Every structure is written in structure tokens, then in C-alpha cells.
Amino acid sequence: MVEMLSILGSIVSILSAVWACYKAKQSSNFADKAKKVRDEMIQRRKMVEVSQIHAETTRILKVVSQVGPSCTPSLVRGVKPAGIAKDVEEYARFLNEQSSHFSEFFDNKAKEICVDLGPMIEALSEAKDFESIKEQGKSIYYTINGFMPDIKSLTDEKKERVSNV
Numbered sequence: 693m694v695e696m697l698s699i700l701g702s703i704v705s706i707l708s709a710v711w712a713c714y715k716a717k718q719s720s721n722f723a724d725k726a727k728k729v730r731d732e733m734i735q736r737r738k739m740v741e742v743s744q745i746h747a748e749t750t751r752i753l754k755v756v757s758q759v760g761p762s763c764t765p766s767l768v769r770g771v772k773p774a775g776i777a778k779d780v781e782e783y784a785r786f787l788n789e790q791s792s793h794f795s796e797f798f799d800n801k802a803k804e805i806c807v808d809l810g811p812m813i814e815a816l817s818e819a820k821d822f823e824s825i826k827e828q829g830k831s832i833y834y835t836i837n838g839f840m841p842d843i844k845s846l847t848d849e850k851k852e853r854v855s856n857v
Contacts (some may be wrong), residue, residue, distance in 0.1 A: 699782045717804055738793065739847075745790050746847050751838055752783040765822045773825050777817035793846060807837050818827030 756779075757763075758771050784806045790823035809832065816828035 698819050701826060705787055718793060718816060722847075741790055742793055742843075742847050745787065745793070748783060748786055749836060749843055753833065755779050756829060756833045756836065759816070759825050760833035761830050762831060763826055768822055768825055771825075773819050773828075774817045776829070777813045780816070780836075781813050782810060784813065784837075794842070801839065801842050 721784045755776055759768060759773055759776055763771075787802050791800055791806070794800050794802040812832045812835065814826055816825070816832060819825040819828050
């Protein structure tokens with residue numbers, strides 16, 4: 693009888709060990725699935741942020757175009773360069789906040805743009821005559837417009853990553 697209980701106890705121990713291994717494997721699978729979902733959410737958030745950068749860059753180019761390459765003396769009348777400079781300053785601040793997205797691929801071109809825009813923003817806000825307004829407006833416009841391919845490339849890369857997840 694004692695032998696039978698001992699054998700039965702051994703069988704129950706073996707079955708318990710098998711059950712524990714099964715549950716551990718199941719937990720590991722659930723953890724892997726949770727990690728994949730978390731990673732997908734992070735990638736989607738990054739894609740949304742990069743899309744915001746693209747949208748904001750398009751918006752600021754429209755604002756700056758008022759004093760950009762195609763402006764004329766008659767078109768500049770009534771335009772407040774200091775207001776446009778303030779919008780560009782806010783764009784540069786936003787871009788600087790989001791610059792971590794650019795560090796992987798572009799030697800952080802976003803931070804370079806922010807540094808480059810600083811003196812141009814100051815000069816535009818202080819500009820009084822048409823020539824200096826247009827000169828600074830063109831500089832800002834071409835600087836931001838030159839950055840657009842980098843933004844587009846990053847946006848496309850993030851979209852591809854999200855669709856592959």
C-alpha cells in the first residue's frame with residue numbers, strides 16, 4: 693500500500709511538473725504577444741508624431757511663403773514679418789522636441805535646421821523694408837523646404853515599419 697501511494701505520488705509530481713511547464717510556456721507566449729502589441733503601439737505613436745512633423749512643415753512653408761521667393765512689394769503690404777517669425781520660432785521649437793526621430797538616419801538634421809533658423813528668425817522679426825523681409829523670408833523658406841525630403845523619407849520609413857509589424 694505504501695509503495696502504491698509512493699508511485700501515485702511520483703506520478704502526480706511528474707504530471708504537476710508537466711502542467712507547470714505547459715503553463716510556463718503559455719505565459720511566455722502571452723508575454724511575447726503583449727510585447728509585440730506594445731512595440732506596435734510604440735511604432736504607431738512614432739508614425740503619428742512623424743506625420744505631425746510633415747503636416748507642420750507643410751503648414752509653416754505656406755506661412756513663410758507670404759514673405760518667401762514669390763512675394764512682391766504689393767503682396768507684403770499688410771503682412772507682419774514679426775508674426776511670421778513667431779510662427780517659425782514655434783515650428784523650430786516643435787521640431788526640436790521631435791528631433792529624436794531624426795537621430796537614427798540623418799545625423800539629426802532636425803537639430804541642425806533649428807540652429808540654422810535661429811538667426812533667420814531674429815532677422816525676419818527685425819526686418820522693416822521689403823528687401824530685407826524678402827531676403828530673410830527666402831532664406832527661411834529654402835531652409836525648411838530643403839528639409840522636406842528628409843521628413844518625407846522618415847515618414848515613408850515609419851509607415852513601412854508600421855505596415856510590417
